[in-house]
Amino acid sequence: MNWEKFYSERAKGLRASEIRELLKMTQKPDIISFGGGLPNPESYDIKHVRECIDYVMETKAKKALQYGTTEGYSRLREFLAEYMTEKGYDSSPENIIITAGSQQGLDLVSKVFIDKDDTVITESPSYLGGLSAFRAYLARIEAVPLQDDGMDLDLLEERLRSEKKPKFIYVVSTYQNPSGICMSSEKRKRIAEMSLEYDVPIIEDNPYSELAFSSEPPEPILAHSDGNVLYLGTFSKTFSPGIRVAWICGPSEIIKKLVIAKQSTDLCSNVLSQRMVYEYCKRGYWKENIKKIREMYRRKRDIMLKAMEEYFPEGVKWTRPEGGLFLWVTLPEYIDTREMFKDAIKNKVAYVVGTAFAGGKNTMRLNFSYPSDEEIVEGIKRLGEVIKSRMK
Ligand SMILES: Cc1ncc(COP(=O)(O)O)c(C=O)c1O
The missing domain is CATH 3.40.640.10 (Type I PLP-dependent aspartate aminotransferase-like (Major domain))
Incomplete structure (x- = not known):
């Protein structure tokens, strides 16, 4: 049976998210991913x-x-x-x-x-x-x-x-x-x-x-x-x-x-x-667990910001969030983060392209809650190399 012809108008518009497809590529064990948005499992008060x-x-x-x-x-x-x-x-x-x-x-x-x-x-x-x-x-x-x-x-x-x-x-x-x-x-x-x-x-x-x-x-x-x-x-x-x-x-x-x-x-x-x-x-x-998570994520945010200062080239801007799980990176306008994504995967690091969130082509989202402290430093170093290779 051809089910498609029975789809509602609403269902016809439903498409698999391209982003989720991209994120699948980031799940290989040797890739450091800043792509997901997951809480850190250490935050669970088992x-x-x-x-x-x-x-x-x-x-x-x-x-x-x-x-x-x-x-x-x-x-x-x-x-x-x-x-x-x-x-x-x-x-x-x-x-x-x-x-x-x-x-x-x-x-x-x-x-x-x-x-x-x-x-x-x-x-x-x-x-x-x-x-x-x-x-x-x-x-x-x-x-x-x-x-x-x-x-x-x-x-x-x-x-x-x-x-x-x-x-x-x-x-x-x-x-x-x-x-x-x-x-x-x-x-x-x-x-x-x-x-x-x-x-x-x-x-x-x-x-x-x-x-x-x-x-x-x-x-x-x-x-x-x-x-x-x-x-x-x-x-x-x-x-x-x-x-x-x-x-x-x-x-x-x-x-x-x-x-x-x-x-x-x-x-x-x-x-x-x-x-x-x-x-x-x-x-x-x-309330106790919230205190613990705040400390853990603050530490991870600080590690990421410090690594970005060290490894990202001039001309790159980023937000300094006072809470939450994410920060937002803006590259020079001529760099398209979607095109750069393949280089990143080759260099074993991942992010989410900004256009997924109706953001600019030269932007990306980085998650700092999930990776380990060491992975944050290494991943930012790798991402810094990828960005540098695209800079004019
Ligand atoms: C802004 C925003 N709203 C809603 C949600 C969904 O959260 P929940 O797990 O409560 O469905 C998320 C999850 O990432 C989010 O970032």
Whole structure:
């Protein structure tokens, strides 16, 4: 049977990501890869996770193995409502839905808001998984460039003044993936005001704010909102991406709509995971683990920055992220990082090309959380050689 002729309009547009194909090449054991975006396995607090799983299975197994409510485990929602209140947004459990990762959150948001040919405003560069989710619902993406302190809000305002209103503005506000850039507090206030003034909601995706290296992260845009911001948070970067537990926080009427949208997606998120995460948080292990991860990633970021100073030629620029997992490199305009990729693989080092994130042809993303300290130094040295060979 020719199945293709039965595809929906949406499915016809779905393509295997070229980037994932490129990343497959980086998985050979002798290649040092700055390409992935994985947490370091050393960040997993296995002893305490086991303690929490054992507790749930010994005392609550019959509930943990049962279906749960679509909005999520009530105790975890209570915990997260308190957490979001601490972050500056007065919340109760009605403001929280648990999702299977923030990626599901992005899919549900798209399902609820996007019609074919709607416009979504994103940063440039932006998170690939976000762009894919919006495109899967046939949105048109309009990208507004990032500056050192976040999205260029003058350009955004120009866009918002035009006649065809976008459906929403998508912002990865803190230690952004892919650039590592953090939106300043002034811009957070201003974008929240602009969203109200021009009547366009903001989707704030904030998976990295817990990973602040020196000071505390700025307050979320959500903290400046008045019913106009929806916030996505996740346990993927601070606990485990494999357990797939994340949350969306925002006005209760939108949460209710998302709950209905989620019912037809998966009925409920993994109940055992949610109960285990709740135990982990309640016992104070989450906050302790966050401290440990911050130190580890700060060290790795410092090692990478130092190696770049030493091995990258003049004319190359990079961001100095204050948190998160990534930094962003800009080469001279005449160097195309996609073409350079084969040289890099030959030299046994890998990165992700910036165009994957709607960034410039001469840009790339480097991940510093996953490789070992030694691999970071050696990999940057190899990458430095590759870049030098392309310099005029
Ligand atoms: C900006 C951003 N949003 C969402 C996600 C998805 O995270 P999760 O594991 O919670 O689905 C990621 C993961 O890399 C991300 O970088």
